[in-house]
Amino acid sequence: MPAAITQCVTWQQAPGRAAVRCWTPTGKEIQLCGHGMLCCAHYWRGQWGGHGVLEMNGTEVQCDNRAGLAWLAFPRLETLSCEIPAWAAPLLGKAPALAAKAGPENGYLVLEMPSGCELVSLTAPGTALETYTLRSLIVTRQVDAAESVCGENIQYRYFAPQHGVPEDTATGSAMRVISAYWQARGVGDKLRALQRSADGGWLASRMEKDRTWIGGRVIEDDGREAA
Numbered sequence: 001m002p003a004a005i006t007q008c009v010t011w012q013q014a015p016g017r018a019a020v021r022c023w024t025p026t027g028k029e030i031q032l033c034g035h036g037m038l039c040c041a042h043y044w045r046g047q048w049g050g051h052g053v054l055e056m057n058g059t060e061v062q063c064d065n066r067a068g069l070a071w072l073a074f075p076r077l078e079t080l081s082c083e084i085p086a087w088a089a090p091l092l093g094k095a096p097a098l099a100a101k102a103g104p105e106n107g108y109l110v111l112e113m114p115s116g117c118e119l120v121s122l123t124a125p126g127t128a129l130e131t132y133t134l135r136s137l138i139v140t141r142q143v144d145a146a147e148s149v150c151g152e153n154i155q156y157r158y159f160a161p162q163h164g165v166p167e168d169t170a171t172g173s174a175m176r177v178i179s180a181y182w183q184a185r186g187v188g189d190k191l192r193a194l195q196r197s198a199d200g201g202w203l204a205s206r207m208e209k210d211r212t213w214i215g216g217r218v219i220e221d222d223g224r225e226a227a
Contacts (some may be wrong), residue, residue: 008036010043016052018044028164031057034072034172034214035201041070042218069204069215072172076212077102079110079181087132092139093123100181101135106162108177109135112185117141119157119196127161136160138174142187150202152194154182170201176212179205 008022020040022033030036037054041063044052050065054072062073079100088111089095096111113119119139129137140156149155156178158171168174179191189208195201204215 006030006033006036008033008040010040010054012044012047013055016048018052018054020054020056022056024164026164030163032059032173034074034175035170035216037061037063037072038070038172038214038216039218041065041072045070068217070218071213071215073208073211073213074173074176076207076210077176077180079108079177079184082109084111085109085132091123091125091128091132093121096139100184102177102180103135106134107136108138108174109133110138110140110177110181112181113139113141115141119155122157124167125159125161126166129159130162134162136163136165136174138178140178140181142182142185149194149200152192152202153187154178154191154193155196156193157196167197168195169197169199170195170203170216172203172214172216175203175205175214179207179212179214183207 006022008020010018010020012018020037022030022036024030040054045065052063054061054063064071079102082099082101084096084099094117097114098112100110102108137159138156143155158168158174175193182191189206191205193203206213
């Protein structure tokens, strides 16, 4: 297995219920790994008929498989507006327009970039991010149809060198955060998002009263797209 791949283990605790643990490429255990849990939801669907519960470090999520996507129902995590950190523009190479935070002090920082900003052109902060914050960093922006790459209305990037992830390819747990952020910004209850990492990752979400559903397609290790 390539060293740059997140590694997960899963085991059945009871019919329709399994535990999941995941590690970064550098060997750090991940507290809540959305894309790893999506893969496990796909793995178990054959035995459970597509429905069940996954548990990871005390967080339980419902899983479902429909319309060609694996879905996970995370507890909602709201965002709170905050000041844009002074270090953000020098570190990224462009000034954010708005900022918000979610979770505890080692949770998430969301930076909304201005219209027209190409996220792929931003400077990856690298380990310098650890100097300024314990929070994982999500940079995001809304895109229109002309800017969309694959039908998305939101784009984002995710950086967490504090947790052994300089930049992640596809981050389901970050999708939970930006879903709440963009709902508060008036975008709506459903998102289609493209993670603008080197490999790219496409995720969908829908917001409900007390939970956020995150959906994605799973690619088998032989390159086949799993439906």
